[in-house]
Amino acid sequence: MLVAEGLTKRFGGLLAVSDASVTVAKGAIVGLIGPNGAGKTTLFAMIAGFHRPDAGRVTFQGEDITGLAPEEICRRGLVRTFQLVQPFAGLTVRENIAIGAHLRHPGRTAALEAAERVAERVGLGAELTKPAADLTIAGRKRLELARALATEPTLILLDEVMAGLNPTEIAEIIPVVQGIRAGGVTVLLIEHVMQAVMSLAEDVFVLNQGRMIAHGAPADLVRDPQVIEAYLGHGAAERLAGAHG
Amino acid sequence: MSRALGWLMLAAALAIPQVSGSSAWLTFWITTLLFAYLGQAWNVLAGYGGQFSFGHAAFFGTGAYIAAILQVRYGVNPWIAGLGGVAGGGIVGAAIGWVSFRYGLRGSYFALVTLAFAEVFRVLANAVAITGGGQGLLIPLKPGVEHFQFVDRASFYYLLVALVVSGVLIARWLEASRFGAWLVAVRENEDAARALGIRVFRVKLAAIALSAAMAGTAGVVYAQLFLYLDAGVAYGGHVSVEALLGPIVGGLGTALGPVVGAILLHGLGEAAKGVVGATPGLNLVLYGVVLVIMLRFLPNGVVGWLKRWGQR
Numbered sequence A: 001m002l003v004a005e006g007l008t009k010r011f012g013g014l015l016a017v018s019d020a021s022v023t024v025a026k027g028a029i030v031g032l033i034g035p036n037g038a039g040k041t042t043l044f045a046m047i048a049g050f051h052r053p054d055a056g057r058v059t060f061q062g063e064d065i066t067g068l069a070p071e072e073i074c075r076r077g078l079v080r081t082f083q084l085v086q087p088f089a090g091l092t093v094r095e096n097i098a099i100g101a102h103l104r105h106p107g108r109t110a111a112l113e114a115a116e117r118v119a120e121r122v123g124l125g126a127e128l129t130k131p132a133a134d135l136t137i138a139g140r141k142r143l144e145l146a147r148a149l150a151t152e153p154t155l156i157l158l159d160e161v162m163a164g165l166n167p168t169e170i171a172e173i174i175p176v177v178q179g180i181r182a183g184g185v186t187v188l189l190i191e192h193v194m195q196a197v198m199s200l201a202e203d204v205f206v207l208n209q210g211r212m213i214a215h216g217a218p219a220d221l222v223r224d225p226q227v228i229e230a231y232l233g234h235g236a237a238e239r240l241a242g243a244h245g
Numbered sequence B: 001m002s003r004a005l006g007w008l009m010l011a012a013a014l015a016i017p018q019v020s021g022s023s024a025w026l027t028f029w030i031t032t033l034l035f036a037y038l039g040q041a042w043n044v045l046a047g048y049g050g051q052f053s054f055g056h057a058a059f060f061g062t063g064a065y066i067a068a069i070l071q072v073r074y075g076v077n078p079w080i081a082g083l084g085g086v087a088g089g090g091i092v093g094a095a096i097g098w099v100s101f102r103y104g105l106r107g108s109y110f111a112l113v114t115l116a117f118a119e120v121f122r123v124l125a126n127a128v129a130i131t132g133g134g135q136g137l138l139i140p141l142k143p144g145v146e147h148f149q150f151v152d153r154a155s156f157y158y159l160l161v162a163l164v165v166s167g168v169l170i171a172r173w174l175e176a177s178r179f180g181a182w183l184v185a186v187r188e189n190e191d192a193a194r195a196l197g198i199r200v201f202r203v204k205l206a207a208i209a210l211s212a213a214m215a216g217t218a219g220v221v222y223a224q225l226f227l228y229l230d231a232g233v234a235y236g237g238h239v240s241v242e243a244l245l246g247p248i249v250g251g252l253g254t255a256l257g258p259v260v261g262a263i264l265l266h267g268l269g270e271a272a273k274g275v276v277g278a279t280p281g282l283n284l285v286l287y288g289v290v291l292v293i294m295l296r297f298l299p300n301g302v303v304g305w306l307k308r309w310g311q312r
Helices: A040-048 A070-075 A093-101 A108-122 A137-150 A167-182 A194-200 A225-232 A236-244 B002-019 B023-048 B057-074 B078-102 B107-127 B153-175 B178-188 B190-195 B200-226 B231-235 B237-250 B257-276 B282-297 B301-311
Strands: A002-011 A014-024 A029-033 A055-060 A078-080 A155-159 A186-190 A203-208 A211-216
Touching: A002 A040, A014 A029, A014 A040, A014 A055, A014 A186, A014 A203, A029 A040, A029 A167, A029 A194, A040 A055, A040 A070, A040 A078, A040 A155, A040 A186, A070 A078, A070 B190, A078 A137, A093 A108, A093 A137, A093 B178, A108 A137, A108 A167, A108 B178, A137 A155, A137 A167, A167 A186, A167 A194, A186 A194, A203 A225, A211 A225, A225 A236, B002 B023, B002 B153, B002 B301, B023 B153, B023 B178, B023 B200, B023 B237, B023 B257, B057 B078, B057 B107, B057 B200, B057 B231, B057 B237, B078 B107, B078 B200, B107 B231, B107 B237, B153 B178, B153 B200, B153 B257, B178 B190, B178 B200, B190 B200, B200 B231, B237 B257, B237 B282, B237 B301, B257 B282, B257 B301
Parallel strands: A014 A211, A029 A186, A029 A203, A078 A155, A155 A186
Antiparallel strands: A002 A014, A002 A055, A203 A211
16 A cells, blocks of 8 residues: 655765665555664655655555655545654643544544544543643653544554553553554554564564665564664674574 | 633623713723734734734734725725725735745744834835825714714724624634644644644635734724824834734633733723823833733733633
C-alpha cells in the first residue's frame, strides 16, 4: 500500500538519507530500525510530506504523493506521529483527540464521542478530562498515538512511541500497537527498543548512515553481520559469533 | 460558571439605561461596548487562533471609511453602506492574511506586518482626496432609523448590546465547532495540526477574514455614532491598542474576556479622570500600568483566572 523508492534528502552538505526504499504491504506491521542519526525520522518526514525529497518517489495506495503537503497526505489516510511528542498543551486529552477526529466527523458531539472511543483503545479512557500538559511521558506517547488514530487512517507511521518508557510501560503499549493493526490499520514504526520491534514487526528495514543496509524478517536480521556491526561497531559480528559458537 | 457570568452581565447591561438616562453615562457605555466588540474581533484571531495582530485599526478604519464614503460621496443608504464597510474590512483582512500567511509569517513578524499595513493606510487616508484628507469626513446629521442614526442615545446603546452579544455568540460558536477546534489547534501547534490533516493556511485565512469583518463592523458603528472620521481616528495606533488590551486584560481565548476587559479598562480610565482631571494621554499611562500588573499577576486575564478558580 506504500511504496517509497530512492528517497534522498540533503541538508546542506549532510546527506541525511540516500536512495532509501521502503515497501509496506496492507495489514502488516513493518519496522524501521537503525542507530541514532541513521536518518529514520527524516525518511518518515519525507513520506508524510514534512520534507520534500531531493530525489525519489512516494506512492500511497497507487497514487503518487511525493511533495504533497502533510495535511493533504493525512486526508488520504496516511498519518504520522512525532518522536518528540507535540500535544496541544492547553487542551484536555479529550479535546486533543477530538481535533484528530474532526477530520472525519464535522459535528462537535460526534468528534468528542469518536475521541472517547479512541482513548479507550489506547488506554487513556481514565484521563479524558486531564490537561494534556499534565500527562506523564507514557501518557503523552499514548495521546500522540490516539490523536493520529482519530483521523481514521489506513496507514500510521509511528516514530518511536516507546522511547523514554520503562519496561512495564513498553509491555503495556505493545498490545496497543497490535490492536491498531487488528483494527485494520497498517503500521510502519521506527523503534529503538529491539525487543519491541522483534515481537511486533514481521518485516524490518535497517537504515544506517542514510542508506538502507538490510531488509527481512526480524529473526534473520539479528544474525545479519552488517546489522550487528551497524549497531555494535566494527568486529562485533565476529565476536558475537565466537561467543555463540 | 462563565455561562452564569454571561447571563448576569446581560441582565446588568439591560438595566444600565434604567440607572440613568444621562447622555454622558450612556455615551460611556456605548464606547465601552464598541471597544468590547472590537476586542472580540481581535480575540477571534489572536485569542483563539494565536495570531497576534498589532494592526486591527486597518480593518476598523476601512470599515468606517467605506461606510462613510459610500453615503457621503455616492449617496448610498447608510445601512447598505455599512454592509459595504463590513465586507470591505473582511476583504482587507483576507488580503493581508493571504500575504502574511502565504509567506509563513508568524509571531512578532505577523504583528509587525499588520502594524505596518495599518500605518500605511493611515498615511494614505491622510493623503488622498476621497477621504477628505487631513480635514476629515463629516457625515451629515440626518436623524432616523432609516439613516442608521438614532435621536436618543438609548437606542444606540441597545444596538451595541446586541452587537456585543453577537460577538460573544461568535466566540461561543468557535468553542463548539469544528472550525474553532481547528483554529485552536493551529494556535497550539501548527506542525501537529498539519499532521492531523488541518489545512492551516485556510483556517488562518478564514479566521482573519472573520476577525477583520467584525473589526470593520465596529468601524461602521463608530462612523454612525460620531458622524466624523479622520485618518488618526480611523487608522490610529490607539485603535489597534484598544483592540488588543481588552481581551488581554479580560482573558485571551475566552468568550467574555474582551467584554470584561473593556469594562475594566474604560471604567478605570473614567475613574482616573474623576481623580486627576482629564489630562490627555492619562488613560494610556494607566492602560500601560494595568497591562504590566495583569501580565505579572493574572497572565490568563480576569476570566481565565475566574475559570481556573471555578474549577478548583
